[in-house]
Amino acid sequence: MSIKEVGYISHQELIDAKQDISAARYAKGPVAVVECVQQIPCNPCEAACKFGAIKIGEPITNLPKIQEDNCTGCGVCVAQCPGLAIFIVNKTYSDTEATVAFPYEYTPVPKEGEEWEAVNRKGEYQCQAKIVKVMNPKAFDRTPVVTVAIPKEFADEVRSVKRK
Amino acid sequence: MCMRVTDHVILGQDVDPKMIEITVDGQKIPAKEGEPILAALLAQEIMVNRYTVKRNEPRGLFCGIGQCTDCAMIVDGRANVRTCITPAVEGMIVETQYGYGGADDVK
Amino acid sequence: MLNKQLLIVGAGPAGLAASIEAKKAGVKDVLVVDINMKPGGQLFKQIHKFFGSSAHRAGVRGMDTGAAMLKEAEELGVEIWLNTACVGFFDERVACIEKGMPDGSKQIVYMKAEKIIIATGGQENVVRFKGWTTPGVMGAGAAQTMINVNKVKPGNKIVMLGTGNVGLIVSYQLMQAGCDVVCLVEAAPGIGGYGVHASKISRAGVPIYTKHTIKEVKGNGPNGRVSEVTIVEIDPKFQHIEGTEKTFEADTVTLAAGLKPVSDLVRLQDIELVFNGPFGGWVPTHNEKMETTCPGIYVAGDTTGVEEANTALEEGRVAGVSAAEALGAISAADAEAWRAEIWTRLDGLRMGPFGEKRAIAKKEVMDAFPGVAEA
Numbered sequence: 001m002s003i004k005e006v007g008y009i010s011h012q013e014l015i016d017a018k019q020d021i022s023a024a025r026y027a028k029g030p031v032a033v034v035e036c037v038q039q040i041p042c043n044p045c046e047a048a049c050k051f052g053a054i055k056i057g058e059p060i061t062n063l064p065k066i067q068e069d070n071c072t073g074c075g076v077c078v079a080q081c082p083g084l085a086i087f088i089v090n091k092t093y094s095d096t097e098a099t100v101a102f103p104y105e106y107t108p109v110p111k112e113g114e115e116w117e118a119v120n121r122k123g124e125y126q127c128q129a130k131i132v133k134v135m136n137p138k139a140f141d142r143t144p145v146v147t148v149a150i151p152k153e154f155a156d157e158v159r160s161v162k163r164k
Numbered sequence: 165m166c167m168r169v170t171d172h173v174i175l176g177q178d179v180d181p182k183m184i185e186i187t188v189d190g191q192k193i194p195a196k197e198g199e200p201i202l203a204a205l206l207a208q209e210i211m212v213n214r215y216t217v218k219r220n221e222p223r224g225l226f227c228g229i230g231q232c233t234d235c236a237m238i239v240d241g242r243a244n245v246r247t248c249i250t251p252a253v254e255g256m257i258v259e260t261q262y263g264y265g266g267a268d269d270v271k
Numbered sequence: 272m273l274n275k276q277l278l279i280v281g282a283g284p285a286g287l288a289a290s291i292e293a294k295k296a297g298v299k300d301v302l303v304v305d306i307n308m309k310p311g312g313q314l315f316k317q318i319h320k321f322f323g324s325s326a327h328r329a330g331v332r333g334m335d336t337g338a339a340m341l342k343e344a345e346e347l348g349v350e351i352w353l354n355t356a357c358v359g360f361f362d363e364r365v366a367c368i369e370k371g372m373p374d375g376s377k378q379i380v381y382m383k384a385e386k387i388i389i390a391t392g393g394q395e396n397v398v399r400f401k402g403w404t405t406p407g408v409m410g411a412g413a414a415q416t417m418i419n420v421n422k423v424k425p426g427n428k429i430v431m432l433g434t435g436n437v438g439l440i441v442s443y444q445l446m447q448a449g450c451d452v453v454c455l456v457e458a459a460p461g462i463g464g465y466g467v468h469a470s471k472i473s474r475a476g477v478p479i480y481t482k483h484t485i486k487e488v489k490g491n492g493p494n495g496r497v498s499e500v501t502i503v504e505i506d507p508k509f510q511h512i513e514g515t516e517k518t519f520e521a522d523t524v525t526l527a528a529g530l531k532p533v534s535d536l537v538r539l540q541d542i543e544l545v546f547n548g549p550f551g552g553w554v555p556t557h558n559e560k561m562e563t564t565c566p567g568i569y570v571a572g573d574t575t576g577v578e579e580a581n582t583a584l585e586e587g588r589v590a591g592v593s594a595a596e597a598l599g600a601i602s603a604a605d606a607e608a609w610r611a612e613i614w615t616r617l618d619g620l621r622m623g624p625f626g627e628k629r630a631i632a633k634k635e636v637m638d639a640f641p642g643v644a645e646a
Contacts, residue, residue, distance in 0.1 A: 004461040007434075007469035007479045038466045039623035042322040044330030060324055061623035080330050082320035083467030105173045106447055123476025141320070141332065142174045160474040163446065169422040169448045174318045174332070178422065203421035211406045211426075212494045222495040224406030225425060228413030230306070231394060248413075249308060 003037060008121040011156070013037045017063050021089070030073025030090035030099070034064045035159075036083060048080035075101055079140035088147070091155050098155035099132060101147040106163050109144050110134060116161040118150050126154050129161055168207050184254040201247035201258055202228075202235050213237050213247060214261040238265045276300035277594050278366055278384035280357045280536060283312020284580045285390035285572025285587035287340045287349075292591030294347035296609075297600035302384075303344070304355040304368060311337040312392055313412065314580060316419040318447075319440055322465075323581045324619060333580060334419075340584075359539045360387075364567055386567050386594040389537055390587060393530035393551065393573035398432060402488030407497030411441040411527035418448035426523030430500045431455045432485055433527030436464035436579070441527060443471050453519045455479045456502050458509060465625065486511060488524055497522050530577045537574065540565050545639045549632040550576030556640040559610065560593035561586060566643050569594055576636060578620075578629055585617045 003009050014020045017037040025031055034045065034054065039061040046056040046064065053070035054077060056062045075088045078101060088101035100118075110116050110131045118129035129148035136144040150158050171177055182197040186204060195204030202225060205213070212222040213235045226234040230249035239245040239258050243265030247258070259265075277298050279286045282305035290301050309315065317333025328336050344351070354371025361367070364387055368380045395410040402408070407426060411433065417425045429450050431442045434457040442452045455472060460482055462469045472479060483502045491498040504515035531551040534544065543564040544553045554576045561569045571590040572583035589610055596606035621630035 003466040003469065005481060006473075007462055007466075008473040009466065009470060035470070036467055038625070040322060040465055040467075040625055041324070041620050041622055042329060044320075044325040047325035048330075059622055060619045061626070080320075082322050082330055083465065084471055085467040107171045107173050107449070109173060119474060119476065121470065122473050143320070144173065163475055167424040167427075169418060169424060172422070173447060175419065175422060199421055203417065203423045206417060206421075206423045206425060209493070211496045221404060222406050222490075223404065224409075224496075225413055225417070226409050227395065228410065228416040248416075251308070 009035050009037060018065060019063070021066065022068060025068040026089070026091045029092050030075075030088050031068065031071050032066055032073060032075070032077055033087045033089050034066055034085060035087070036064055036081075036085045039063060040083075042082060044080050044082060045077045045086060048077045050076075075135075075145060076139075078103055078145045079143040084143070087159060089155055091152060093149060096152060097149045098152045099147050099149050100155060100158050101133070101145055102160050103143045104146045104160065105143055108164055109136070110146050110161060116148070116164075118148055118154065118158040119160050119162050120157045121159050123160075123162070125162065126158050127151055129158065166207060167209055184252065186252050186254075186256040186258055188258045189260055195252040197254070198251045201237070201239065201250050201252045201256070204252050205247065205258075212260065214265075215263065217263040220262070236265075237261050272365070273380060273382040275302050275382055275384045276598055277302070277386050277388070278357075278382060279303040279388045279390060281305060281312065281390035281392055281572070281574075282307075282310035282351055282353075283390060283392050283572060283583065284314055284337075284340070285392070285574070285583040285590070286388065287311070287344055288584045288587030289388045289390060289569075289571055289591035289594070290344050290349040291340065291347060292588045293595045293600075294344075294349055296592055296595030296606075298595045298598055301348075302350045302352065304352045304357055304370075306354070306356045308353060310341055310351055310353060314340075316412075316415045317580065318419050318444060321581060324616065327581070327616065329581075336580075357536060359536070386569065386597055388561075388569040388571060388587075388590045388594060389574055390570070390572045390583075390590070391533040391536060391574050393577045394533050395526065395530055396528045396551075398485070398526050398528045400485045400487065402490060402497075405488050405490035405497050406495060407490070407492065407522055408488060408524040408526070411437050411525040414523070414525045415441045415444060418444060418450070422448075424448055424450050426497075426521075427451060428453050428521045429523045429525055430485070430502075430519060430521045431525050431527060433457065433529070434462045434464055434469065434479060434481070435527060435529060436468055437530075438527030439464040439468035439472060441525060442477065443468065443475075445525075446475055446477075450523075452477045453500075453521050454502075456483045456485060457481045458484045458505060480517075484509070484511075485524065486516060492522055497524055500524055530573065532574050532577055534574060537563070537570065540568060542568065543639075543641060545636055547576060547632050547636055549628045550578075550636065554636055556636055558637065558640050558643070559589075559614065560596075561590040562593060562643055564641060564644050566645075567597065576629075576632055582617060582620050582629075585613050585620065588613050589617075
C-alpha cells in the first residue's frame with residue numbers, strides 16, 4: 001500500500017526513495033529523517049541546511065536526500081519544511097531511550113516535562129512519551145518543534161503525539 | 165458553546181478585540197466590530213440565515229465569500245444582505261429572512 | 272470618463288503580482304479593483320507554509336506573502352479600489368466599474384484603460400448528494416475563511432469530501448482551529464493531494480476513505496442543521512455499492528471537489544476560450560505574454576486554469592511585464608528577458624507527477640491560441 005492509497009508512508013517507500021538512514025549513522029547520534037517520497041516542486045529544506053546535508057539540486061522536483069556525514073541532527077530543517085515531513089531521530093539518547101523531534105502546530109503545545117501519548121504515522125498509540133524539549137524561536141515561524149523521549153524500539157515508528 | 169478560536173499556534177491570541185452588540189431576531193449577541201455579521205452568528209452557533217422562497221427550507225453559510233447568497237438576511241430592514249461580507253456595526257438589527265424577506269416585488 | 276494606463280481586475284496573488292511588476296517596469300498609472308472588503312484574494316486564509324522554490328518565498332506562510340505583496344504594491348504606488356466590481360467592458364477597453372464608496376454606497380464609473388489584466392481567480396465546485404443544501408454543508412474554502420480569517424469555527428465535528436490539496440490542508444487547519452475532523456472521503460482510488468499533507472492528517476489519526484462518496488446528509492440538528500453523514504463505497508463506475516454504508520455523527524460537511532476558473536469577464540469580452548478538464552473548465556487562450564485574442568487584454572492566475580498561488584503569482588508577473596512592454600515602459604528585449612526568467616520558474620512549478628498534468632494543460636491552452644485579433 002502506497003502513501004497515495006493510505007495517506008501515510010511505509011518503510012519500503014522510504015527505502016525506495018533512498019531516504020532510509022543507515023544503522024551506522026544512527027549509531028553516531030541524532031540525524032534528520034526526511035519522509036518526502038513524491039516528486040513535488042519544493043526545496044526550502046535544502047536552503048535551510050547550512051551544512052549542505054540535504055540535497056535536491058535541479059530540477060526542483062528531485063527527492064531530498066540526506067548526506068549522512070554532513071548532517072549534525074541540529075533540527076533547523078524540521079520547521080522549515082512546508083510539508084512537515086522532516087524528523088530528527090536520536091537512537092543514542094540513552095541506553096533504553098531514543099528521542100524523536102517533530103513539528104507540532106496544534107494547541108495546546110506540549111510543555112517540557114509533560115507526558116503525552118506517542119503515535120505512529122497512522123496516528124495509532126505506540127507508547128508514553130516524555131516531552132524533553134519544545135522549541136519555537138522566531139526563525140521557526142510559528143512551527144513548534146517538539147522532542148519526545150520514548151523506548152528505543154519505537155524510534156522508527158513514533159512521529160507525533162496525540163492531539164489534546 | 166462559544167465557537168470562537170481563541171488560541172491558535174499560528175494566528176496567536178486575540179488582543180483585546182473591540183466588542184459591540186447586534187440584535188439577531190430580537191436577541192442581543194456580541195460581535196467583534198467590523199467582523200462579518202455571519203462570523204458573529206457562527207460564534208453563537210447560529211447556522212441558519214434564511215428560508216427558501218419555494219420550499220421554505222433552511223439555508224446557511226455556503227461559500228463565505230459573497231458569491232452564493234445562501235447567508236442572505238434582513239439587516240436594518242434591508243432584505244438580501246449577504247452577511248458573510250457585510251461588517252457588523254453597533255446596534256445593527258439582523259433578522260432571519262423568509263423567502264424574499266418582504267421584498268416580494270423583486271422577482 | 273476616467274483614463275487609466277493599466278486596469279487590473281482582481282487583487283489576489285496574480286493581480287497584485289501583475290501590478291507590482293508593471294510598476295517596477297515603469298508604468299505610472301496602475302489601478303487594481305477587487306470586489307472584496309480586503310485585498311489579497313485567498314492568500315490571507317492560507318496560514319500554512321507554501322511549497323516551491325526557496326528562492327521565491329517558499330516556506331513562507333501564504334498570509335505573510337500576501338501581506339508582503341500588499342506592502343510592496345502600496346510602496347510602489349499601486350492604486351487599489353476595494354468593494355469594487357468590474358461589471359463589464361464596452362469596445363475599445365472601456366470598463367464599467369461599480370466603485371465601492373467609503374460610506375458603503377456604490378458609484379458607477381466608466382473608465383478607458385489602455386491595457387487590462389483580468390485576474391478574477393477561481394471558485395469552488397459543488398457536489399450534490401441527498402441533503403447537500405442542509406445548513407452545515409459548505410465549501411471547504413468557506414470553512415477555511417471562517418477559521419483562519421474570522422477566527423470562528425463553522426462547526427465541531429467535520430466530514431471533509433475531497434482529498435486534493437485543498438481538502439487535506441483545510442482538514443489540517445480545521446484541527447488547528449480546534450475542530451474534530453471525523454474523516455475524509457475521496458471518490459478516486461487514491462488521495463489527490465500531496466502525500467506530505469495526507470501524512471499530517473494520518474498522524475492525527477483521522478481516517479481517509481478512498482473509493483467512497485457521501486450518500487446522504489441528515490439535518491436533524493438544531494434548526495435543521497447537519498446531524499449525521501452516511502458515506503458509501505463506490506465501484507469503478509462511481510456507482511454506490513449497497514451494503515457498504517457507514518454513518519457518522521457530524522455537524523458540518525465541507526466540500527473540496529476542486530475549483531473552476533471565474534471567466535465571466537473574459538466571456539463578456541469575446542475572448543477565445545477553450546475547454547480544459549484539468550484546468551477546471553472553460554479558460555481563455557493566451558500567448559507567452561499572457562495576452563488574449565483581444566488586443567490589450569491580458570489574463571493571469573486561476574482565471575486561465577486552476578492551479579495554485581505560486582503559479583498565479585508568476586503568471587501575474589508575466590502579464591504585468593507584458594502590459595508594461597505594450598505601454599512602452601520597457602523595451603521588447605528587456606521584457607523578453609524578464610519573461611524568460613519567469614517562465615523558467617513557471618516550468619519548474621509544473622514539473623513532477625503532480626505538475627505534469629498542468630504543464631500539458633497549459634501547453635494545450637497556449638497551442639490553441641490563434642493569435643491576437645486585429646485591433
